[in-house]
Amino acid sequence: MEARLPMAQDKELSLDPENWAELRKLGHKMLDDMMNHLEHVRDRPIMQRMPDEARSAFMQPPPMQGIGAEAAYRDFVEQLLLHQSNFNKHPRFWGFVVGTGSPSGMLADMLASGLNVNVVGGPLASTMLEMQVTAWMKGLLGFPAEAGGILVSGGSMANLLGLTVARNSKSGEVKRLGARRGMTIYGSEEMHVCIEKAVEMLGIGSDNMRKVPVDSEYRIDVQALEKRIREDRAAGLEPFCVVGNAGTVNTGSFDDLEALADLCSREALWLHVDGAFGAWAAIVPELRHLVKGLERADSVAFDLHKWMYMPYDVGCVLFKRQSDQVRTFSNRPDYFAMSKDTPPQFADFGFELSRSFRALKVWMGLKENGVAKYSALVKQNVGQAGYLKTLVESRPELELMAPVPLNTVCFRYRGRGIPDAALDELNKGLSMRLMFSGAGAASETKVRGRAALRVCITNHRTTRRDLEEFVEAAAQMGAMMAQGQGKNPQMH
Numbered sequence: 001m002e003a004r005l006p007m008a009q010d011k012e013l014s015l016d017p018e019n020w021a022e023l024r025k026l027g028h029k030m031l032d033d034m035m036n037h038l039e040h041v042r043d044r045p046i047m048q049r050m051p052d053e054a055r056s057a058f059m060q061p062p063p064m065q066g067i068g069a070e071a072a073y074r075d076f077v078e079q080l081l082l083h084q085s086n087f088n089k090h091p092r093f094w095g096f097v098v099g100t101g102s103p104s105g106m107l108a109d110m111l112a113s114g115l116n117v118n119v120v121g122g123p124l125a126s127t128m129l130e131m132q133v134t135a136w137m138k139g140l141l142g143f144p145a146e147a148g149g150i151l152v153s154g155g156s157m158a159n160l161l162g163l164t165v166a167r168n169s170k171s172g173e174v175k176r177l178g179a180r181r182g183m184t185i186y187g188s189e190e191m192h193v194c195i196e197k198a199v200e201m202l203g204i205g206s207d208n209m210r211k212v213p214v215d216s217e218y219r220i221d222v223q224a225l226e227k228r229i230r231e232d233r234a235a236g237l238e239p240f241c242v243v244g245n246a247g248t249v250n251t252g253s254f255d256d257l258e259a260l261a262d263l264c265s266r267e268a269l270w271l272h273v274d275g276a277f278g279a280w281a282a283i284v285p286e287l288r289h290l291v292k293g294l295e296r297a298d299s300v301a302f303d304l305h306k307w308m309y310m311p312y313d314v315g316c317v318l319f320k321r322q323s324d325q326v327r328t329f330s331n332r333p334d335y336f337a338m339s340k341d342t343p344p345q346f347a348d349f350g351f352e353l354s355r356s357f358r359a360l361k362v363w364m365g366l367k368e369n370g371v372a373k374y375s376a377l378v379k380q381n382v383g384q385a386g387y388l389k390t391l392v393e394s395r396p397e398l399e400l401m402a403p404v405p406l407n408t409v410c411f412r413y414r415g416r417g418i419p420d421a422a423l424d425e426l427n428k429g430l431s432m433r434l435m436f437s438g439a440g441a442a443s444e445t446k447v448r449g450r451a452a453l454r455v456c457i458t459n460h461r462t463t464r465r466d467l468e469e470f471v472e473a474a475a476q477m478g479a480m481m482a483q484g485q486g487k488n489p490q491m492h
């Protein structure tokens with residue numbers, strides 16, 4: 001039988017609501033609920049365990065028939081919102097390097113989704129806005145107006161793009177033939193793991209990544225680096241890039257970027273800086289000396305969802321010369337319908353073609369608060385880290401494990417006369433207990449091989465009082481665990 005062609009009177013489908021007023025009302029409710037959620041973020045636990053029955057809701061197959069927007073929202077509240085840990089939104093969350101986001105940022109994301117632009121380029125206001133945001137980033141980090149840049153999902157992606165251009169910069173052939181054997185890349189042993197992952201993805205291979213030792217302040221040993229480069233060249237290898245750290249993930253330390261820039265210009269190497277959070281020292285006059293030399297880098301990767309407190313996700317990579325960036329990423333097939341003379345578009349600046357309008361929250365956040373407020377908040381977090389350091393140092397049962405150049409404090413409970421191995425066990429369990437008790441969330445790390453609590457403050461909600469209570473709780477809980485340790489050596 002022949003299929004019937006659709007008739008003009010047949011009802012056609014759309015995802016627009018049948019009743020706009022109802023959806024609008026639901027939208028207002030969502031907004032109110034979410035504002036309440038954020039307003040009372042301090043009153044809810046940092047971390048909560050999810051009951052088993054709540055987990056099972058996420059094992060269901062996809063619904064074949066819809067339940068409607070209101071019921072879907074009810075499921076969001078009951079299945080997710082009620083069980084979702086506060087985690088990085090909480091004023092006492094200082095684990096890893098995570099941002100808190102902001103209520104206004106949430107609203108900006110809603111506007112961006114409403115506009116639903118795929119920010120590819122073209123003569124659109126959204127294109128202009130993102131170009132303006134990139135120009136602001138260049139200006140704030142001391143890059144020249146002719147530099148290139150692009151917003152991406154985060155620091156890992158920004159580093160990947162930076163290193164891709166670094167790899168290609170040595171030879172146009174890499175694009176065609178792939179990475180050459182013997183291309184070597186350098187950085188300190190404190191580099192973030194995303195650099196190693198990028199090196200693996202780029203076909204350079206982690207065996208060709210040199211992790212150079214650091215000094216007592218966790219800064220790359222520049223002499224050791226220079227020696228290693230010379231040895232590698234003598235062995236016929238092809239050094240091409242040095243990665244500098246502006247704020248290492250573990251202790252927040254800064255490599256001497258000026259010395260790295262000198263070395264790279266002498267040796268004709270690309271200088272890429274991972275400034276995921278530390279690059280923002282550039283907007284604080286009292287901290288700017290830490291990033292001296294950043295403006296000489298060939299590329300820099302950084303985040304806005306960490307220390308600029310924008311909601312996830314948004315990071316950025318800048319390139320000293322836009323031409324390097326475009327040479328790597330530009331590839332215009334016929335179906336892009338762009339003539340060769342069309343000025344570079346976002347697709348020529350990075351890997352992604354479909355891109356969300358993440359620039360909007362940056363633009364609105366900067367307009368709402370001004371750079372001065374972000375600068376004051378970064379400074380406030382650094383001051384809080386300094387305060388925490390003093391609190392730790394004032395208690396003999398606690399031990400500072402690393403210098404505190406920025407916003408990150410590594411310390412441990414040491415008690416009295418407890419051997420290092422037992423202290424490692426104790427401190428590994430301590431961070432979890434502190435988090436579940438509500439005292440505060442630090443992450444666990446190792447500093448020179450010893451377990452430590454790591455507090456990294458990129459949180460605009462934290463107060464000094466939070467830190468005082470956290471230190472008090474760490475000392476008390478550490479003492480309790482130390483007492484119980486004889487009875488229960490397998491402490492978790």
Ligand SMILES: Cc1ncc(COP(=O)(O)O)c(C=O)c1O
Pocket residue numbers: 096097153154155156157159192194247248249274275276277303315
């Ligand atoms: C120094 C450093 N580089 C890179 C990254 C990766 O950034 P993202 O988590 O935004 O991918 C981090 C994350 O904490 C970091 O601290």
